[in-house]
Every structure is written in C-alpha cells, then in structure tokens.
Amino acid sequence: VQLAESGGGLVQPGGSLRLSCAASGFTFRTSTMRWARQAPGKGLEWVSRIYSDGSTYYADSVKGRFTISRDNAKNTVYLQMNSLKPEDTAVYYCGSSSRLGDFWGQGTQVTVSS
Numbered sequence: 001v002q003l004a005e006s007g008g009g010l011v012q013p014g015g016s017l018r019l020s021c022a023a024s025g026f027t028f029r030t031s032t033m034r035w036a037r038q039a040p041g042k043g044l045e046w047v048s049r050i051y052s053d054g055s056t057y058y059a060d061s062v063k064g065r066f067t068i069s070r071d072n073a074k075n076t077v078y079l080q081m082n083s084l085k086p087e088d089t090a091v092y093y094c095g096s097s098s099r100l101g102d103f104w105g106q107g108t109q110v111t112v113s114s
Contacts, residue, residue, distance in 0.1 A: 001025040001103040003094045008108030011084055015112070019079040021094030021105060031098040033070060033077040037090035037110075047092070048079065062088075084112045 007019040019035070034049035048058045048068040056068050067080040077094060091107040 001096065001098075001100055003096060003103060003105030005092065005094045005105045005108040008092060008110045010111045010113065012114050013084060013086060013112055015084050016080070016082045017084065017110060019081070019092055019094075019108060019110075021077045021079075023075045023077070023094075023096060026096065026098045026100050028070075028075040028096075029072040031096050033068075034095040034097070035068060035077075035079045035092060036095060036104075037088075037092045038107075039087075039090040042090075044093070045090075050077065081110070084110075086112050088112050 002024045004022045011017050030052050032049060032051050035047040036044050037047055038044050046059055047062055048066060050056045050068045050070050065083045070077045089112050091109050093107045094105040096103050
C-alpha cells in the first residue's frame with residue numbers, strides 16, 4: 001500500500017489549498033479514505049473521511065470549510081480547504097482502510113500565516 005500526499009504549502013489566512021492523495025497497492029474504490037492532521041506539539045486529529053459509497057464526515061473544527069472527495073478512476077482522494085485559519089497549520093496525512101488493513105501516508109505540511 002502506498003499513499004502519497006501533495007498540495008501542501010504556505011497560505012495566508014482566508015486562503016485555500018487543495019490536498020491530493022494518490023493511492024496504490026489496494027482496491028481503492030471499495031476502501032474508506034480519510035484525512036487527519038497533527039499540529040506542532042499536539043496529537044493526531046481526525047479531519048474527514050469518505051466511504052466507498054461517497055458518504056462524507058467532518059470534524060466540527062473544519063465543517064463547512066473543508067470538502068473531501070474521491071476520484072476512483074484516478075485512485076485519488078482530495079481535501080479542498082477553504083477559509084483557512086492559522087489553527088489549521090499542521091502536517092496533513094492521508095489514510096486508507098481496506099481488507100489489507102489501515103495505512104497512512106508520509107504527510108504534507110500546511111502552514112497558514114500572514
């Protein structure tokens with residue numbers, strides 16, 4: 001299983017970023033995909049997940065600002081992040097749950113600062 005996140009970077013408060021996670025090594029279309037983040041000095045925080053049927057769930061801290069989506073033809077899951085706040089600064093990780101088990105990618109840094 002391989003999960004490769006991309007799209008992180010530095011953005012001003014109120015700005016937007018779209019994270020991508022390219023997956024391989026398992027049956028993507030039947031898997032649950034998720035995003036989590038870890039801010040400096042804090043534990044891992046669940047952000048969002050999307051099931052194989054397309055249903056989505058969000059942490060209260062990002063609801064209404066972040067949107068998770070998936071493209072089964074490209075084996076890719078996305079996280080569209082709008083109205084970013086300094087407290088969204090973290091390393092963002094993509095995760096998968098399939099018959100092979102649970103896996104996480106290496107993460108991508110998102111920094112929200114003026």
